[in-house]
Amino acid sequence: MKKITAFCLLLVAMSGGFSQTFTAYTSDDGLVDNWVNGVAVDSDNVKWFATQSGVSSFDGTTWTTYTTADGLVYNDAKCIAIDNDQNIWVGTDFGACKFNGTTWTTYSSADGLVNDGVTYIAVNQDGKIWFATYGGLSILDGTTWTNYTTLDGMSSDLINFIAFAPSDLTYIGTFGDGFMTFDGSSFVAYNTDNGLIDNAVTSIVFEGSNVWVSTLYGVSRFTDEPSWAQNYIATDGLYYAMVRDMLVDDFGHIWFAIYADYILEGGLTKYNGTDWITYTQDQGVTGVIMKRLAKDINGNIWVATGDGVTEINLSVNAPLLSDHDNLTFFPNPSNDVVNFSFAGNITGISVSDISGNIVATLSGTDKNLDITGFAPGLYFINYIENNTPKSQKLVVY
Template sequence: MLITAALLAGCSDTPPPEAPAVASAAAALEIDDPWQVIDAFEVGRDVYVRALALEPGADRLWVGTSLGVNEVDLTDQSLRNTFTRADGLANEYVFSIFVDSGGYTWMGTNGGGASRYKDEQWQVFFPMHGLADYWVYSFAQQDDGTVWIGTWAGANEWDPDSGEFKTYYDELVNEWVYGIGVDSKQRVWFGTEGGVSMFDGENWQAWTHRDGLGAANQDNLPISLNTGLGTRSRHDLNVMADGQPTYNPDYVFCIHVDKQDGVWAGTWGGGVSRFDGEQWRNYSVDDGLAGALVYSIAEADNGDMWFGTNKGLSRFDGEHWFNYGREDGLLSEHVYSIALISPDEVWVGTRGGVTRFGRAVAQQEAGKAE
């Protein structure tokens, strides 16, 4: 495995050792798994990679970290640029990145508002401009160009023609919004700290654990008290209590709408749930998921689902689960972000850096070409 230079200059410390948490599913199932780590890019032992976004048609990957944003050239995996507040970024701690249909890159920060970038031009959005809050955690876009923004004080609907923001707060099942997805009917789905909400343009609906969201607490884990009802200082995303993982199945870290309009929700301790329009189907560690806390979700062109958890990376092909941990080359077991670069390449963000996965056959062919 090749370990390349750090993406952020001056931050190349190796992350501290962590106990391996995920066994190789290929070995357990005695079936071939073509995926393996190709290389890794370190960003510093205490630096978090919370967001990854591929810019379509540009061979460019945006990497959002707790120290700024990196622009990576995918043709040779080199670093093109690093952006901080000195360059126009609203705040260095970036939690979400999204490239819209117009080629603008949106960056949501932890307490610094949102930034939009294109062709070396920056625009910053604060509450004084109509943004709901300074804490920005997700973006999505409808076919008409409308951009939706998830914050800790509700969701924004941004009109690309007028540049005006509309805020939804009371309509949501919970105002602390972490994930947003749009389905083929242009309905907007929101993952919050209190469940999932959906807006069809006129009406709102909501689902919680009582409706089937999130797997049962089979291990009797402590209930998480970090519910969003206190102050922002309580929102440190600490998932442990007295050395144990905690449980709050209504707390949704991420949302993804798949090609069949199934809605996937990554929960805190309840695994990942899929809503088919009528009922929720939960997938837990007992089913093969690496960890019960699901931070990120991505879907491959072939229908494979990828999940970033607190115990490593999972891939689900609809029948089998394949899990990847530190023993497979991950820099850390907590996987916060996933970017599908091609059918043969996946990048994942963790504490300490980014790990690049590829199909073994694709790697062998690349070696022959060299």
């Protein structure tokens, strides 16, 4: 049955208190199967789960299940995604299925898919559906299929992850040959020869100017390919090196889903830029096998595991005053008006998002900033003090 566990901690590095509640959902609550391979969230904040026995959806109250009896091509769903028209896409070993809310439609190699073994599905801003398979990459644009394999320059046909960077590059992870970037015409491969910690890539996320690549033997971070900034393993703060998925939350923290093996149980690790914090069953995480992560409309995190689903409700309390002497602002985190106080020679005050885009500016006489129109996430207060550029973090929730 549903189990709720509260866990509170103070994140000093982000200058605010965060209260986190872990809620577990299993087959006792309505999930079709506890072995959950993937999770996605639609525009109505309905959560969709790919399991080994079919697909379940949860609108916050009601669970609904879909299986082969409803038109799904195969019950063992490997992955799940939602396109720009809110169609549900499910990958299986027998092709991909699309659910339009009424009927299921199957797409296989006979229809243009490069291989029937679909391991991951992603949708870009243009609405194109990208399929990672055991036999290459497929892109569906309306009714037109475009396929890529090693014959087209890919480093491997065994691919299992796709991510779209802000730079318009597409990152493609492989099972054992590192990852590739794709600019629409050519592929560039990166692997351990370039400094990647391991060639079995499981996920890729973007945080500011950083690209994080998770593998089955740790995580690599780089800022300017192919110059690797840092590799991380268990001794650096990860709970365990076998990372299955990653997610950047609305506060700019990075979450790592740690898979289990025969020796060690899995869990979740969060990195806030300074500290590594681990959550396991003791804190309320469901089970010991973490698989995939997704973020809902409210910024809460959903964890697909081998023992059900965990919802991590992220809320903010006890906002604290910024601890810089000459430029202070509060509350932080905030979702309303931020109040500023200046002392000394402060000039050039601006606010930028994690991509470096300037979203607001302040003069030396401005004492408050209305952020009600800001999207939730991590921002930076940039300014010059005595001819020295400085920056502080602001969290909008």
